[in-house]
Amino acid sequence: MPLPDLIEIVPLEKPVLAEITVPGSKSITNRALILAALAEGETTLRGALWSEDTQVMVEGLRALGFEVEVAEDPQEFCNRTIIVRGLGGKIPRGGTLEAPLEIFVGNAGTAARFLTALVCLGNGIYRVQGVKRMHQRPQEALFNALRELGYCIDSVNDKLPATVHGNGPRAGTCCVSIAESSQFASALLLCAKVGGWRVNVVGENAEESPYVAMTTQLIEKFPKCGGEFQIEPDASSGSYFVGAGWLLSLGDATQSSVRVTSWPTSGWQIDAVFSKTRVAFVQRISRRNDLGDSIMTAIALAPFEEGAGPQVFVDLERLRLQECDRVEAIRSELTRCGAKVVEEDDTLEVFPSRLHGAEIETYHDHRMAMCFAILGLKVSGIKIKNPACVKKSFPNFFQKLAAPPPHGLGATILDARTARALAHDELFAE
Template sequence: MIYKVKKVEKPHDIVAEVPGSKSITNRALLIAALSKGRSVLKGCLFSDDSRHFIDALIELGFPVAVNETKKEIAITGFGGQIPKNSASIDVGSAGTAARFLTALLGLSKGRYHITSSEQMKKRPMKDLLLSLEKLGAVIEYENEEYHFPFTIGNSGKYADSVDINVDKSSQFLSALLIAAVVMNRTFTINVTGTHGMAYVDMTLKMMEQFGVRAISDKIKGSYIIAEGSEYRALCYDIEPDISAACYFYAMSPILGVKTRVIGVHRKSLQGDIAFLDVLLDMGCKLHEDEESIICEASPDNRIHGGKWDLSSFSDQALTLAAIAPFADEVVEINGISHIKFQECDRINAIITNLGAMGVKAEETDDGVRIFPSKVKPCQIQTYEDHRVAMSFTLPGLVSDGIEIMDPYCCRKTFENFYDVLEECVY
């Protein structure tokens, strides 16, 4: 399937509404399952990723009630216990579900079989699995070691501490932090690497909202979860997905309009809110009221280039790369070498697709450098990556002839992206 992006002939101010945060929804699903009692999650994201997570919890025996119309999920947890001591689950291509559920099952007594999509089989898991093995997990691999599918469980002979490297994914650390309560002992996680720590901060804040505080020692790079820590069941509101909102905010400078995304505020738990500071640097103006943040294009419609470190909000590297050709000077995106190991090699996706558009782009030691260029018609290769599809839709709003291959891979996190786009942009 191909989506032919229509150039916006008469730009107007944009008001968009995006789904709930994927990152917050999936963290809330796991924490609610580990809580004692019935939690109700409101404003949830319903997508391929979250549905795989929900289905997995149901397979594990958790009572789950879903109301997609009201965007609500009710989950009854059993204080860190899994109802079934054996089950088979499929995490699909959901990286968060894959890492979070693997940590939970790797610390739980029982025997659990986990499968995934072919895409997820290629994504990094080794550092998390090595840490779980040191914590007493027994893992039987069916094919390639440290890759899905495998069977996992724990005898309960836990260690008091473990090391984890987050250079390839901060989800490894978030997974261990959330699931640590299963062990019911004072437990220390020693961290190396710095990638994606804004997502770890989100994890820590959500854990605390549900009643568990991890003590952080930033000098030693460690976190301690105390024995007896317990999550309490909550009625919990999910924020709008800032990653999704950024696609619409990025339309502001390239179309020369004001953009409002309902419910987005600076106090967000999500690290991607920092992308708005990049837009400020590029010449946009920001205003916030009770309803949301408004992004306004520069009065002279110029878009400034520059250098930005996106290591703490790297999902927006694709978004920035997609609007970079319209800047008045070179755009350099740093701190993103790890995105080669996400849903696809995103560095390659950036350079390949920009090249197809006639835009000069080159890889650097830890990112990409993009030169101002006129965009020519082309087909965008999405590599089954939702963020490639949504990001590279943006140039087509300004230049004729951009076509998105396999556009509905965006259902992974934002299944009606193109419906929302057409409703609020054209």
């Protein structure tokens, strides 16, 4: 049975001692899939995330003619072992002007940007399109960089849908701004060696952008002629359980302890430092320099920082350009729960507040659903609309929330319309 459209998280009353596993990194998985397709020979990706965004990437590669095998991972339900047969930089298929090869990217930013750059290396015409929200998200900086390299990108408004004229590798130099998204630079860098491209990245903190750094380091480590590559767990996904452990331990009344096993240690994921923000109060946190997507978790937890004064979250401009306008969304929903939140430009100031229950609008955003779900472990009456949106990155999130310790938190999750407790199988997002 599918997840109901409205669920309620029942606060925990007993201490929790848990060691949680989380699926593989979405960012690393989708980068690794592109690199595996461009490599020579067979590459086996272990610990790869299997969610809506990575499935979109796999289907995109299959549409281009790559052979991709997917097998279950016995260690983690939402991971897969994925075997990609690369062709040394060749793209097997291409369409024509009359019948472009269609590539559907859903609302996956990485798939949209990475596949657009990849098909430039092919020979033929490709039409890249997604869902309505993806068609609203920025692409212009990437399109302009590809045009600078000599490729033709047709788009009415420099957003998707777009028609890409693949013309094979073309040595050249381009400049790309990461002011709106670092994915533009990553898309070009992943394909640069095969394409013969020299990519100059500009924008604030361009050389230190954590996601660009992840891409360059991954390119260096990735097997070029086939082999195996292990993908580490997703730190952004882990932040919800680190945050839950901190929240449940407040007041030291429950003696709870929640640990995420195999916490990422490569240094590639900026969100791997999230646990440090829970150890000591940090008054000012930057989306650009301190945290990535896990800043959403930190913002959601900020009202509970009693006695520490307000927390200020800065450099949030990119959050406005993702699955939804996340700055407005999280401010609106925290306010709905009784928090005092001040939004000014791309900054949020969150004051210690006593929260109450509310129906949370998720805006079809997986991170909104998961951030507010963990608040329900402490606050009565938190109800999550459209909880199935977590399928984008963490389809079994609610199953882990509800599974008995030590492999879950033991939360009771209700169908909010009937007050019926949901069984394990009903909590999977599909």
